[in-house]
Amino acid sequence: MEVIRSNFKDNLNKVYEAIEESDFLAIDGEFSGISDGPSVSALTNGFDTPEERYQKLKKHSMDFLLFQFGLCTFKYDDAEEKYIMKSFNFYIFPKPFNRNSPDVKFVCQSSSIDFLANQGFDFNKVFRNGIPYLNQEEERQLREQYDEKRSQANGAGSLSYLSPSSAKCPVTIPDDQKKFIEKVVEQIEDLLKNEESESLELEPCTGSVSEITYLLKNVFILKERYIVISKVDEEERKRREQQKQAKEQEELNDAVGFSRVVHAIANSGKLVIGHNMLLDVMHTIHQFYCPLPDDLSEFKEVTSCYSFSKLIPFIINNTSLAELEKRLKEVPFSPPKVESAEGFPSYDTASEQLHEAGYDAYITGLCFISMANFLGSFLSPRKNHVSARSKLVEPFFNNENQVCLTVWRNLPMVTSIQIPQNVGIDMVG
Amino acid sequence: MEVIRSNFKDNLNKVYEAIEESDFLAIDGEFSGISDGPSVSALTNGFDTPEERYQKLKKHSMDFLLFQFGLCTFKYDDAEEKYIMKSFNFYIFPKPFNRNSPDVKFVCQSSSIDFLANQGFDFNKVFRNGIPYLNQEEERQLREQYDEKRSQANGAGSLSYLSPSSAKCPVTIPDDQKKFIEKVVEQIEDLLKNEESESLELEPCTGSVSEITYLLKNVFILKERYIVISKVDEEERKRREQQKQAKEQEELNDAVGFSRVVHAIANSGKLVIGHNMLLDVMHTIHQFYCPLPDDLSEFKEVTSCYSFSKLIPFIINNTSLAELEKRLKEVPFSPPKVESAEGFPSYDTASEQLHEAGYDAYITGLCFISMANFLGSFLSPRKNHVSARSKLVEPFFNNENQVCLTVWRNLPMVTSIQIPQNVGIDMVG
Structure with missing residues (x-):
């Protein structure tokens, strides 16, 4: 569902309800740029320590605008044995609220803009109809x-x-x-x-x-x-x-705008899934809460203070989301059963709509379901559905130990390891 | 005429021809923002010296993108005693040309973007279909x-x-x-x-x-x-x-893109008119030629080196272009006779389309015609049409003495002064 300034207020309760009833959430952001310094590949270099990556992103990524926020909520239907999902695509723009309101400046990177343009991204929806927001201090x-x-x-x-x-x-x-x-x-x-x-x-x-x-x-x-x-x-x-x-x-509520959705996600305490999620969470904190802290340990405190502690980022070396989604349909994984809720758009993974934030969030959710269910295959008796709330998933929460789900490129290699050594899914950091 | 990436090459000869045949040109730019520091009114403070204004704009305005360039060419038809005008609206975006080409970062100011959005500005035309460009070093x-x-x-x-x-x-x-x-x-x-x-x-x-x-x-x-x-x-x-x-x-020509139009304007040696033009010329030099020099005297050298010396900026204290255009229709001025060339869109000054760059350039041209013709009213016998090439206009060229046309707010007051003391139009700087 596409949410812009004019239909935001009318759909806000739908958003709250979707978050409230969900078993877990997936999020994804689209940005006006990635790096104002090193190349994007140097910036997201897989060999950096988490602290190094945090420092690089803080220095080189925060002047860009998170201008599309995808939220996908997943609710398991026990009777039907499938997930019901609701996806939202929020367009976001810091429209000045009145003469005294902040006149935000943000950077655009032409390669990122061109990339989104080639995906059919609608910039008018951002710049003409984007939902405003305020951070805590501005509010x-x-x-x-x-x-x-x-x-x-x-x-x-x-x-x-x-x-x-x-x-x-x-x-x-x-x-x-x-x-x-x-x-x-x-x-x-x-x-x-x-x-x-x-x-x-x-x-x-x-x-x-x-x-x-x-x-x-x-x-x-x-x-x-x-x-x-x-x-x-x-x-x-x-x-x-x-x-x-x-x-x-x-x-005042209108001015706080999209930040209300972010607050609702944080306050729900629900598990939040993302792909290469550090950048999304950093932008979310920076744009809707407060300036980013100096180092990663403080950042973790801040995210946990805003109840963003139950996060699962996928850190996948050189593996795109599209590739990951395809792999996780194949043995030893099984394709997840997911359907759109009534009145919500259904996404077709065959005709990839990648890089619309809502679609990316959806695919991220699918990947999580495949991986979570995969954990069940090591139980006896085998379990086909593993809930997002299951104890099996908990070790992978991005808690203070910064545990992340990682899928290695060469899946067959790692499937030989047994739980609790995290089969096909490995802890890093 | 709207010119975007896909129709740029086909229309380039039309643009060249319009420049070549014209008596004078009017230009105007729309930007992704105005100031990343002081408020816009502080930045364009009428009490600053030209050098102060140059330094302020250089420091606080150059990280924004000139993303719409309006060009209006005016050719006088002696037989019909009217001007024939051709207007072009170019959408401009630094689309990366290949992997090695510059990945331009530019700043957006939310108030400027919101202002343009309210005028119905089409951002997709810029970001999806903008014409690329290179400066001299990149070329x-x-x-x-x-x-x-x-x-x-x-x-x-x-x-x-x-x-x-x-x-x-x-x-x-x-x-x-x-x-x-x-x-x-x-x-x-x-x-x-x-x-x-x-x-x-x-x-x-x-x-x-x-x-x-x-x-x-x-x-x-x-x-x-x-x-x-x-x-x-x-x-x-x-x-x-x-x-x-x-x-x-x-x-290579495709990559040089819109810079070719700027080169053609510069090489034509035609008189170029603009409203509060310093910002437009600075962006034009910065974006399509080279980094801006340290001070105003060097800047003047650069603009004259690129044959941008025949410029007439209007410097009008607190007077908007729309207001100016209305005033210059009234006594002691007379409304200029201008018609669109065949196949070119005609602008209707009654239904103001201000802040489309092509329209603003058009209005600027109208103002110039009124003012130039006004100079003729002091001749005996009185002359109704004063050409842009007339010796009467020359003293106002923005040559090395940085002479600018200024229309004072209180027109009746200054109409009492006689040429060559510049009636209703005053030299500053």
Whole structure:
């Protein structure tokens, strides 16, 4: 399912539900570039230590934008003995929210852009219709802005929290505005006396609104630029105040945007699968949470603090996702049984749609299912389905020991090793 | 006219012709961002000296991409007493040409991207279909690569420039390839003896091509990966060699791409008009010629060296192009008479398509015509049409004294000054 700014809010509950009901999740990101320094192959060199790789990616990859996020949720149906999957393709863009919001700069690498263009990637969906996001600090600042605005409004006497009689020090009105303000006061007094009229529309004014609002004891400001003043009773005033707060909360939610999905993934505590996942997780932390820590050990603390600890990255030397998916259909593995949920697009692995993030996440999920089920073949009696929650899978969690699932290029060679020495699947790091 | 990668070659002669026949040109660029440091208003602060502005733009604007280039050519039709204009909108993207070509990184600023998105800008046209380009150094390197490849091919004995009898030291053939090579030699000898067969298709091989090519005395390699060997006589060999060189030249031209249009503009020596033009010219030099010099005086030398000296930038304080265009239709100016050439799109100034580069260039041209004609109103007898080549306009050329046309905000005020004190149009800098 394609999710862009205009349908994001409507589909958010669907996303939450899919995450909540799932047995595990697979994610994948597409980026505006990979490396602003060494070549991509040098950057993701398989011989680097995890710390070296972390440092390289931190230095050379973080100025690019994660602009497509694929999420695939997998739920096992015991009766049907198959997985039901829901896939989402989120297009992401840091659209400035208002004049005070961050004006993000990001780098594009022409080879990466050209690669995606050749895959039919739709850049208009990103740049015109991408879902915005905020990191934690930006969200905090925006909340503060709203709070400040509200307290300013209160302080200046919009009366949302003030009784009409509360004593206040009057604001000094500049000489050139005195006439205008006096006229407004007169008009408001007339409005309050006159039982017939319910509201008053002020002339458009450039004068500071706060001076005027101070004078409004029994009235409510509807618009900030073009001021309409209405008589309201206490109840109506409260209702409108609540309305305004709800609207502010909605605006804030809109601005936090895609970060809400990331928070939901993190808070779900579900197992998250990815292919060459370090880059995806680093971008996810960097873009939606906070600046990346100095070293890998701190990074692990941060990811575990954001409940991103249950991660399984595939680290596969020189093996593309497409190749891996084909191998994991063959002996000694078996093709996984997976079907799209109703109303969700089904992917066809025959007509490869690789490098759409949602499809890559889907394939990653398929690979995981094959590998997890393969673990069951060493049990007696043999088990055809191994759940993502199974104790068998747990040793491979990317916990503080940074354990990763690895499939070696030469599969027949490693199938001779027995569990717990991790057959066909090996622990590294 | 919209020009993208696929129709670029077919339209290039049309572009050359339009430039050649024109009286003057107007250009405008759209960028992936404006400032990676100070706010845009601080960057283009009207109080800066030209040198300060140059330094600021050089430091904070050059990492962005000029990705749409508008060119509008204006040719005066004496009989009809009106200008005929041709407008071109070029979409530009540094698509990597081959594995050795530069992998350009450029920055995007979310506010600029969002601004263009709101104007309906089509990012797919840039990223999927943009015309590539090379700067002078890149073009030189690519030429060298081709030359090197050709001389390597000659040295290894593809025989394009070698007579079959020329003595050469044999290449050492690795043991594991000897059998394969021997078989190929045998096959080639058979081919040469056999009058009936004209060509020989080798088995796909991973072996080094040079060892094989050394053995080919009387034959021509058609493909480099999947080798087909054909018998050719001297004449046929020359024909094919020329074909190959022509193909290489075409590839090189394709890679130089949009830079060819910029070279044509520069070489034409035509007057080039722009609005707030310093940024456009800096990007043009930086992207299509060479890195920007350290200071403004050197920059002026460079622009004049590339025949970009006849430039007229409008420097208009706080006046948008749209506003300027409206003003220049009113007294004391008169609306210019301009029509689109046949087969070219006509722009409607009523339904503003501002911020499409071609349209902005068009409007800039209209403004220039109004201002140039206005100069004629001070002559006696009054002249309604003042050519772009007129001596009246010359003082405003952006020559080494960096003279710029400036229209002040308060037009009535300055209309009281008389030529040569530059009425309604003032010299600055």
